[in-house]
Amino acid sequence: MIQKPRGTRDFLPDEMERRRHYEGILRHIALTFGFREISTPIFEETELFVLRSGPNILNELYAFKDKGDRDIALRPEMTAPAVRMFVNGMSNEPKPVKIFYFGQCFRYERPQSGRYREFYQFGAELIGNKNPESDAEMIALAASMIEALGLNDYRIRIGHIGVLRQKLADSGVPKERTAEILQKLDKKSYDEAELLLIDMGVSDLARQEIFDLTETVGGKEVLSEVPGEAGEYLRSVVEILERMGVRDIDIDLGVVRGLDYYTGMVFEAEAPVLGAEKQICGGGSYTLSELFGGEQVFSTGFAIGFDRILLAMEKEGIGYELKGIDAYVVPASDAVRGEAYSVVSMLRDAGISSDIDLMGRKMAKAMKHASAVRAENVVIVGEKELSEDSVTVRDMSSGEQNLVRISELVRFLS
C-alpha cells in the first residue's frame, strides 16, 4: 500500500466541502474589500525565496534542480511570488494594487499539530502605498475574515518594527546586527539579547529602555509611551480601525517579525486553542519589490494560515452542516428506468443537482441510498404517476409526498 508523503493530507469529500465553504467566505470578504484574486506558480526560481528570506530558508524549502538545470523551489509562502508578479506585470496598474491569493505552500519541516509540509495560505497584499490608512485597511480585512469565519477566541496584536529599529540604532547597535537582536527579542530570549547588547557596548539605561519597549503591551492608551512618529502613526491606525468598527486590537511592541524587509507596522493574530502552533495570521508593511529588480514600492500584506484557522474553529466546536443533492430519482420498477433517466436529465439541465440509481436497486434500497447521500427530495418515477404525466416527489426531511406533473417538476424543486 502506498502511503501519502509525510506531512501531507488527503481531503475526502466531506472535508473538502467544508474547506470550500470557508474558502468561499474568505474570497467573498476579500472581494467586498475591493481586492482581486491572483494565482502564481506553485514553484518558482529558488532565488526568489532566498532573496526574500535569506539563505537559511534553504533548509526548509522543497528545492531541486529541474531537467534544464534550473534551481527551482516549491513556494513556501506567497508574498514573494505576488510581489514578483507585481514587478513583472502590474507595476503600471492603478495604485494601490489590491490583490489576494489562496493556495498551497510547502515547507520541509517536522509536522505537528497545525503544521503540515503542504499547507494552505490565504493572503492579501496592498501594494503601492504607505500610510496608516493602508495599514488599517489590511488589519480590517484580516479581522473581517476571521470574524466572518466565526472564530470566537482570537487576539490581534499590532506593533511597530520601526520603534525598535530606531531605538537600537540610537543605542549604538550597528545596523548589520539589528536583525540578530530582533530575532532574539522576537523569541522572547531576553537573556541572550542582553548578552548581545552588552557585547555591543549598549549602556545599562539603553538596554532597559529596549526591554521596556518590547514589553509595551495594552490598549490604545499605551501608545503615549511610544516615542517618536511611530506612536503617532499607530494611533492613527487604531483610530481608523475604530471608525471601521474593528475593536479589541491590542498594542504590543513585542510583536517583532524576524525579517529585514518589514519597515513599520507589523501585526499578528493568534488562536489560543491551538497550543504550540497558535499563530493564525501574520503581516505588516514592507518593501520587497526592489529586491526583485523593481523600484522600491511600499506595501502592506498578511497571510492567514487556512489549515490552522479551520483547526481552531473545529476545536471551538464550530460545526459545518454538509449539503446534500437536491433530488434523487428512483424508478419504481425496471420498466420505467428509461423514463427515470429522462427525468434526471431534465433536472440536471435545469441546474438542479440530482442523482439516479445506477446499480439496479429495488425501490426500498434506492430510498435508503437517497437518504444516505442526503438527498433533499426523492423523485419517484412509476407507472401509476406516468399515466398522468406526473411523478411523486417525497420530501426526505418531512416525509411529505406530492404528485407533481413532469412539466411542473423543475419549478416545484427550484
Next chain:
RNA sequence: GCCGGGGUAGGGUAGCUUGGUUAUCCUAGGGGACUGUGGAUCCCCUGACUCGGGUUCAAAUCUCGGUCCCGGCCCCA
C-alpha cells in the same frame, strides 16, 4: 534535527501485561428478509494485526530497526 506516546477492516475498538485453534464488538459498504416508499429489526457477505529482521515448536502479543501519525522542543518567512 531532538524528546516522548502511538499504529488491529473505510471509521471507532477488544485482545498485548502472562505468546497457543477460525482475532472481538460497533459502525460503514454490498446483498437478502420486503414484488411501489428511507432513517427500525433480523440474516448473509466484503474487509484488518504499519513494514522488515530477530527470538520461539508457535508472534497482533516479546525484541531490534524503518516508516507514518500524535504531543512537545528547535524552527516558523
